[in-house]
Amino acid sequence: MIKNKPRIRIVMIVLILALLAGTAAWRIYNAREQATLTVQPLAVTTAEVKQMQKPNTLKLTGTVEGLTSAIISSRLAGKIDQILVEDGQTIQKNAILLTLDAVELANSVRIAQNNVRQTEANFNTAQADYQRYYNLYAKNAATKQQLESAEARMITSRTEVDNAYANLNNAHKQIADGSIVSPVTGVVANKAATIGQVVSPGTTLLTVEQIDQVYVVVNVEQKDIAAAKLGAAVTAAVDAYPSQIFNGTVAVINPVAGGESRMFRVKIKIDNPEQLLKPGMFTQATLTSGEPKTVIAIPRSAIMAQKGLHYAYVATNGQAKKTLVETGDLIGDLIEVKTGLQPGMAVVIDNLDKIKDGDALLTEGGTSR
Numbered sequence: 001m002i003k004n005k006p007r008i009r010i011v012m013i014v015l016i017l018a019l020l021a022g023t024a025a026w027r028i029y030n031a032r033e034q035a036t037l038t039v040q041p042l043a044v045t046t047a048e049v050k051q052m053q054k055p056n057t058l059k060l061t062g063t064v065e066g067l068t069s070a071i072i073s074s075r076l077a078g079k080i081d082q083i084l085v086e087d088g089q090t091i092q093k094n095a096i097l098l099t100l101d102a103v104e105l106a107n108s109v110r111i112a113q114n115n116v117r118q119t120e121a122n123f124n125t126a127q128a129d130y131q132r133y134y135n136l137y138a139k140n141a142a143t144k145q146q147l148e149s150a151e152a153r154m155i156t157s158r159t160e161v162d163n164a165y166a167n168l169n170n171a172h173k174q175i176a177d178g179s180i181v182s183p184v185t186g187v188v189a190n191k192a193a194t195i196g197q198v199v200s201p202g203t204t205l206l207t208v209e210q211i212d213q214v215y216v217v218v219n220v221e222q223k224d225i226a227a228a229k230l231g232a233a234v235t236a237a238v239d240a241y242p243s244q245i246f247n248g249t250v251a252v253i254n255p256v257a258g259g260e261s262r263m264f265r266v267k268i269k270i271d272n273p274e275q276l277l278k279p280g281m282f283t284q285a286t287l288t289s290g291e292p293k294t295v296i297a298i299p300r301s302a303i304m305a306q307k308g309l310h311y312a313y314v315a316t317n318g319q320a321k322k323t324l325v326e327t328g329d330l331i332g333d334l335i336e337v338k339t340g341l342q343p344g345m346a347v348v349i350d351n352l353d354k355i356k357d358g359d360a361l362l363t364e365g366g367t368s369r
Helices: 002-038 103-138 144-177 222-227
Strands: 042-048 050-073 078-083 096-100 179-181 186-189 204-220 233-237 246-253 264-271 282-299 304-306 309-316 319-331 334-339 346-348 361-364
Touching (some): 050 264, 096 204, 103 144, 204 282, 222 282, 346 361
Parallel strands (some): 042 361
Antiparallel strands (some): 096 179, 186 204, 319 334
16 A cells, blocks of 8 residues: 555646646636637727818807997986887887876977967067157158167067077977887887886986897907908807808998907898897807818717817727827818828727727728728
8 A cells, every 4th residue: 555655646646737737728718718809899980081171261259239229218307107118019110119297398388389479469569669660760750769779679579589489399399209209110128117207318218129130249359350351241140049040241340449358349230030139149150251271170979088188099900099189160060180180091980988099990981091
């Protein structure tokens, strides 16, 4: 038995070595299988980097203003008797907006009429006196001084009649001004008047905004003002109607830059027959400033943002290459790329969140290089 112990030990060692070798072989095989699975290419879609014509435009932020913003106030002091309009109401030119208490105004007219009758009577008397003295003077029955005094009284009476008629016209004008009318066709806004309110001359009561045409007012920097020419075509968009574009033209250019901003105030006139654009709305205006430019562009979906930088995955020889790019303006569904790519390259446009630099790719579309 003692002689067999070395043999048994040898057999056990061989078995242990065989077991270790098998385990190692199995691990190597499993690692190879895992490696084979790891390098399976990711199916992605690519698009070719292309050159295209980019419109040469200037994008500006502006505010809508009515073509005319009429500030309505009273010419007279008085108490508001009626208010005939509300905010948002469309009214025509010369429509009555509100009226003042007319009792005092009517009394002023009556007093002026009485003054006219009195001065006319005085004038008739003075005229008759002058005629009598004229006849007496012709017969040497009155002195020249008496004739001249009678003539002076007649002239004074005529002046008093003219003044009385002027006062009567003013009284009638005040009666008319007691009915406050709109100077333009437009929409009532910012009504601050209330019935019974006592107003002073010049007090703002409401505004009437003429908005069948409107201005989009923008501020243009000095370096861009050359692009803003009278009559230049402009398009405008507002958040309220995201699918609608409003067409207009440059109508007014302030020739003096703002004292603080050093920017030029430019007004763009836009037809607004349906009154969709309303004063105070913010707009994005696009001004065509020259001939189109040739640029490089890729689909917007190919851009990945990380820590304030933009990247694209370029498909090269079946692998993904993470590439830093500098982007420009949006052009529809495409985005301008200023640096980092060349025409003819293929960029990945989907599964960006699943790709790492150097990953194998199975591509569709585009052109790999």
